[in-house]
Amino acid sequence: MARPDNGSQRTVMVARGAPLVRVEQLSHVIQTRAQRTVILDDVTFTVPAESLFAINGPSGSGKSTILNMLTGLDRPTTGRVLFAGVELRAKRENALARWRGRHVGIVFQFFQLIPTLTAAENVTLALQLGGGGGVPRRRWRQRALECLTAVDVGAYADRLPSELSGGQQQRVAIARALANDPPVVVADEPTGNLDSQSAHAVFETLASLTERGKTVIYVTHDRELAARASAGIELLDGRVVGSHGMEAAFDSVAPAAPSAEEAGQ
Ligand SMILES: Nc1ncnc2c1ncn2[C@@H]1O[C@H](COP(=O)(O)OP(=O)(O)OP(=O)(O)O)[C@@H](O)[C@H]1O
Numbered sequence: 330m331a332r333p334d335n336g337s338q339r340t341v342m343v344a345r346g347a348p349l350v351r352v353e354q355l356s357h358v359i360q361t362r363a364q365r366t367v368i369l370d371d372v373t374f375t376v377p378a379e380s381l382f383a384i385n386g387p388s389g390s391g392k393s394t395i396l397n398m399l400t401g402l403d404r405p406t407t408g409r410v411l412f413a414g415v416e417l418r419a420k421r422e423n424a425l426a427r428w429r430g431r432h433v434g435i436v437f438q439f440f441q442l443i444p445t446l447t448a449a450e451n452v453t454l455a456l457q458l459g460g461g462g463g464v465p466r467r468r469w470r471q472r473a474l475e476c477l478t479a480v481d482v483g484a485y486a487d488r489l490p491s492e493l494s495g496g497q498q499q500r501v502a503i504a505r506a507l508a509n510d511p512p513v514v515v516a517d518e519p520t521g522n523l524d525s526q527s528a529h530a531v532f533e534t535l536a537s538l539t540e541r542g543k544t545v546i547y548v549t550h551d552r553e554l555a556a557r558a559s560a561g562i563e564l565l566d567g568r569v570v571g572s573h574g575m576e577a578a579f580d581s582v583a584p585a586a587p588s589a590e591e592a593g594q
């Protein structure tokens with residue numbers, strides 16, 4: 330998966346189609362004095378490396394909660410998330426934040442670009458916050474332009490978000506997610522706030538990332554989009570009620586052992 334173009338340090342070595350993310354018997358319960366709410370109930374699935382993986386389900390079914398567990402932003406009540414064989418909850422907060430910066434790019438429904446920064450500056454900010462992805466500071470602008478060009482918005486590098494359409498803003502947000510060259514991009518309803526034409530273009534952009542070695546996990550309540558994924562799960566009330574495409578992960582070779590650096594984090 331190494332990208333020779335930016336010299337970034339690779340931290341994950343998993344063959345295409347082999348299990349990259351493994352979610353095992355994940356449950357999440359929120360307990361207040363008044364009541365106990367089960368948000369996720371015994372959720373198990375596997376995301377094959379370099380797949381387009383959909384998490385589909387109606388509003389309130391637990392999709393965003395699962396993404397927060399996958400990115401280590403939230404911790405499950407029980408169960409575990411393994412990333413290339415390494416358990417996330419074993420990491421301390423600082424290590425987890427560093428891990429997230431290197432391994433996961435996040436795309437939000439409402440873009441969440443910084444309004445006072447240009448498209449290119451939004452991407453370089455991600456480089457700054459994520460440690461630069463192995464790219465020296467003097468090359469950050471160039472790296473930002475490469476990421477913007479990869480998702481067809483290179484021409485808008487010096488525009489502010491307010492000077493861009495929704496679809497263009499979302500592509501800038503995808504470029505930002507790619508800044509540190511993470512192996513995984515997660516997107517929570519990335520097309521939920523776009524007209525159907527822009528939604529289609531943004532979806533195609535996300536899908537094309539798998540050809541560049543990325544694993545793309547996207548959350549949607551749109552069944553039609555979900556059906557276009559190479560693998561995925563369907564959720565209802567915090568439970569998995571359907572799945573497809575995960576067999577591929579088990580037909581493939583086992584994941585490589587984590588590097589000493591990863592295991593130690
Ligand atoms: N902190 C919390 N306290 C209590 N309930 C919560 C909390 N966070 C989420 N929930 C509940 O958990 C359930 C799942 O929420 P989640 O945000 O994961 O759903 P979702 O599938 O992403 O929905 P949407 O499509 O509307 O974004 C919802 O019923 C929600 O109300």
Ligand SMILES: [Mg+2]
Pocket residue numbers: 392393394517
């Ligand atoms: Mg949600």
